[in-house]
Amino acid sequence: xxxxxxxxxxILRRDLILAFRNxxxxxxxxxxxxxxxxxxxxxFGSDSAxxxxxxxxxxxxxxLLATCLSLETIFRSDFEDGSIEQFSLSRYPLTxxxxxxxxxxxxxxxxxxxxxALFTGIVLSLSSQTISALFITLLLGTPVLSxxxxxxxxxxxxxxxxxxxxxxxxxxxxxxxxxSMLAIQNAAVGQSITAELYFxxxxxxxxxxLAPIATAAALRIRLS
Amino acid sequence: MKxxxxxxxxxxxxxxxxxxxxxxxxxxxxxxICFVCGLYGGLVLAPADYQxxxxxxxxxxxxxxxxxxxxIYMVMxxxxxxxxxxxxxxxxxxxxxxxxxGASFTFLALVTGAIWGKPMWGTWWVWDARLTSELILLFLxxxxxxxxxxxxxxxxxxxxxxxxxxxxxxNIPIIHYSVEWWSTLHQGPTITKMDxxxxxxxxxxxxxxxxxxFKTFFISTLLIRARxxxxxxxxxxxxxKQLLGSNNVTK
Amino acid sequence: MSKFNVNNLECIRRDNILFQNLNFDLEDGGLLxxxxxxxxxxxxxxxxxxxxxQATEGEVRWNGEDINDCRYQFQSDIRYFGHTNGVKAGLxxxxxxxxxxxxxxxxTAIDYSFVLKQIGLEGMEDILVSxxxxxxxxxxxxxxxxxxxxxxxxxxxxxxxxxxxxxxxIEQLIVNHCREGGMVIFATHQSIEIESxxxxxxxxxxxxxxxxxx
Numbered sequence: 001x002x003x004x005x006x007x008x009x010x011i012l013r014r015d016l017i018l019a020f021r022n023x024x025x026x027x028x029x030x031x032x033x034x035x036x037x038x039x040x041x042x043x044f045g046s047d048s049a050x051x052x053x054x055x056x057x058x059x060x061x062x063x064l065l066a067t068c069l070s071l072e073t074i075f076r077s078d079f080e081d082g083s084i085e086q087f088s089l090s091r092y093p094l095t096x097x098x099x100x101x102x103x104x105x106x107x108x109x110x111x112x113x114x115x116x117a118l119f120t121g122i123v124l125s126l127s128s129q130t131i132s133a134l135f136i137t138l139l140l141g142t143p144v145l146s147x148x149x150x151x152x153x154x155x156x157x158x159x160x161x162x163x164x165x166x167x168x169x170x171x172x173x174x175x176x177x178x179x180s181m182l183a184i185q186n187a188a189v190g191q192s193i194t195a196e197l198y199f200x201x202x203x204x205x206x207x208x209x210l211a212p213i214a215t216a217a218a219l220r221i222r223l224s
Numbered sequence: 225m226k227x228x229x230x231x232x233x234x235x236x237x238x239x240x241x242x243x244x245x246x247x248x249x250x251x252x253x254x255x256x257i258c259f260v261c262g263l264y265g266g267l268v269l270a271p272a273d274y275q276x277x278x279x280x281x282x283x284x285x286x287x288x289x290x291x292x293x294x295x296i297y298m299v300m301x302x303x304x305x306x307x308x309x310x311x312x313x314x315x316x317x318x319x320x321x322x323x324x325x326g327a328s329f330t331f332l333a334l335v336t337g338a339i340w341g342k343p344m345w346g347t348w349w350v351w352d353a354r355l356t357s358e359l360i361l362l363f364l365x366x367x368x369x370x371x372x373x374x375x376x377x378x379x380x381x382x383x384x385x386x387x388x389x390x391x392x393x394x395n396i397p398i399i400h401y402s403v404e405w406w407s408t409l410h411q412g413p414t415i416t417k418m419d420x421x422x423x424x425x426x427x428x429x430x431x432x433x434x435x436x437x438f439k440t441f442f443i444s445t446l447l448i449r450a451r452x453x454x455x456x457x458x459x460x461x462x463x464x465k466q467l468l469g470s471n472n473v474t475k
Numbered sequence: 476m477s478k479f480n481v482n483n484l485e486c487i488r489r490d491n492i493l494f495q496n497l498n499f500d501l502e503d504g505g506l507l508x509x510x511x512x513x514x515x516x517x518x519x520x521x522x523x524x525x526x527x528x529q530a531t532e533g534e535v536r537w538n539g540e541d542i543n544d545c546r547y548q549f550q551s552d553i554r555y556f557g558h559t560n561g562v563k564a565g566l567x568x569x570x571x572x573x574x575x576x577x578x579x580x581x582x583t584a585i586d587y588s589f590v591l592k593q594i595g596l597e598g599m600e601d602i603l604v605s606x607x608x609x610x611x612x613x614x615x616x617x618x619x620x621x622x623x624x625x626x627x628x629x630x631x632x633x634x635x636x637x638x639x640x641x642x643x644x645i646e647q648l649i650v651n652h653c654r655e656g657g658m659v660i661f662a663t664h665q666s667i668e669i670e671s672x673x674x675x676x677x678x679x680x681x682x683x684x685x686x687x688x689x
Contacts, residue, residue: 152388155388159371164370167366168371175401175402178406179402179405
């Protein structure tokens with residue numbers, strides 16, 4: 001058990017170091033996130049009531065798209081330089097190593113994303129209930145996005161056609177979007193949001209249990 | 225876990241290839257009979273609905289195709305899973321061949337839903353829970369097909385597709401439930417006349433015939449598709465070379 | 476006492492039969508070279524031996540058990556080195572070696588700077604791999620063979636990109652491992668003559684592979 005924990009943290013540390021050394025890969029999807037959010041006021045006008053209603057939805061949809069873009073690189077270099085091959089032939093379960101990589105992705109991409117999203121929410125003067133609901137749903141939802149995304153990335157890695165990944169991921173992301181937005185809308189009118197949060201938490205548990213296994217299986221298939 | 229021997233024998237492509245020709249013909253005959261009975265019963269014998277008039281008759285296409293769209297996805301995921309675990313080629317072939325048929329049924333369900341919606345709701349498209357789930361299901365199918373066509377190696381494609389289908393099958397109930405919840409919150413439950421339980425017997429029997437017809441149609445097209453897939457898979461096997469040679473077919 | 480057997484192996488890639496009915500055995504201290512022209516299936520054979528790809532027919536056995544049935548044991552006992560080096564360009568040589576060491580599951584501690592010296596990269600601990608030449612990168616990747624804990628080595632074109640010194644180091648490494656009772660299978664298209672140790676050969680050609688003992 002200690003041995004497994006050790007290797008988990010070795011891989012996590014490795015990926016964190018790599019992420020911080022390659023800052024462009026880290027920052028570009030976050031920049032994309034901010035720029036796309038700015039597009040909406042430009043399209044709908046700065047002080048329209050409509051925009052206020054849409055803000056939290058815009059943040060969530062943009063978060064989905066940005067996650068989609070950032071995930072593309074999660075396994076690419078490891079696949080090209082043979083690290084995945086070495087992982088899959090090591091004595092440790094590939095599932096464990098892959099989980100460490102997914103956690104590293106969540107830490108380096110989603111945590112900054114959540115911070116930026118909250119900041120945007122405050123700047124665009126969302127109500128405090130809405131912002132806290134936005135925070136909780138992003139906190140519960142983004143790990144699922146990384147986990148489900150990892151499966152599809154593993155399946156599509158190195159295949160021609162960059163759009164393929166988005167085609168596969170986005171339908172799978174829809175329930176997360178729906179539950180999160182329902183929670184945020186309920187929170188905005190002061191209703192309880194526990195039901196939606198339980199659902200999100202349930203999906204998160206399911207994804208944590210199954211997604212690393214599926215990702216590892218997909219990577220093994222791609223190696224053959 | 226080991227499978228019994230007879231499953232592997234049935235799963236052997238050569239055995240299946242011989243059996244499937246015979247099977248697909250008989251199933252096709254059953255299919256035609258059911259179609260004729262179902263269509264005649266549904267379009268001619270069944271009385272017009274007291275509210276919807278004749279437009280309800282599109283249900284004889286819409287309902288079976290909606291059922292089939294989900295059913296075929298399940299077949300795809302289960303067959304894919306079997307192929308993934310026990311490496312049975314035939315299961316991979318079944319999964320791969322099912323996808324386009326399933327996508328077609330899903331598309332058919334959407335189109336017929338829209339056609340039915342025009343006189344009922346006044347617009348082609350309403351964000352009704354069922355239609356929305358069906359639309360997402362179509363996306364899942366298209367994703368699967370896109371993934372299949374991106375690979376060169378058929379076996380790798382089949383196994384990658386199996387994982388995607390299994391992920392999809394875990395997701396489908398979640399999608400369905402979330403969409404249901406979402407649509408009731410946004411516009412109140414849409415009352416669909418189609419799932420009124422007290423359907424009259426003279427309307428129900430043709431529907432059952434149509435369901436059977438669609439099912440047998442799926443089986444026979446699946447068999448035909450699978451046969452040609454098998455030949456591609458096994459083009460190195462001696463029995464395929466013999467078969468092609470004896471029929472004077474050039475590769 | 477370990478044993479590695481390949482029985483009746485067949486490989487079909489893109490509808491072409493690369494080899495069929497391939498058999499060979501390897502025991503402690505065995506050294507085997509796979510040779511053949513480009514596209515003859517050398518890499519595929521090594522990948523099958525490692526369990527990365529599944530044989531279309533036949534089986535690979537480790538200590539008498541199919542490698543698919545004893546994955547954990549098998550993967551603890553092998554070390555594989557493919558066309559790619561398995562090192563991260565964004566990490567330094569030392570950081571890469573830390574990861575390799577953790578992945579190898581080796582129990583005994585190692586002296587990293589001593590390993591680097593042996594592989595000919597003395598004093599390059601803190602150099603980013605992206606700043607290194609192809610040969611140096613290859614050497615960093617090969618440093619995983621200086622870590623204990625595996626008995627069967629599978630090397631795919633280990634001499635690629637290496638200079639003369641590098642080749643000698645690797646040859647020496649391979650021979651030493653066999654002398655200590657390990658097993659090595661390597662594939663190469665270069666004419667490598669390991670004279671100091673008895674060598675088994677598997678020759679892959681168009682459908683007519685031969686195995687013979689030197």
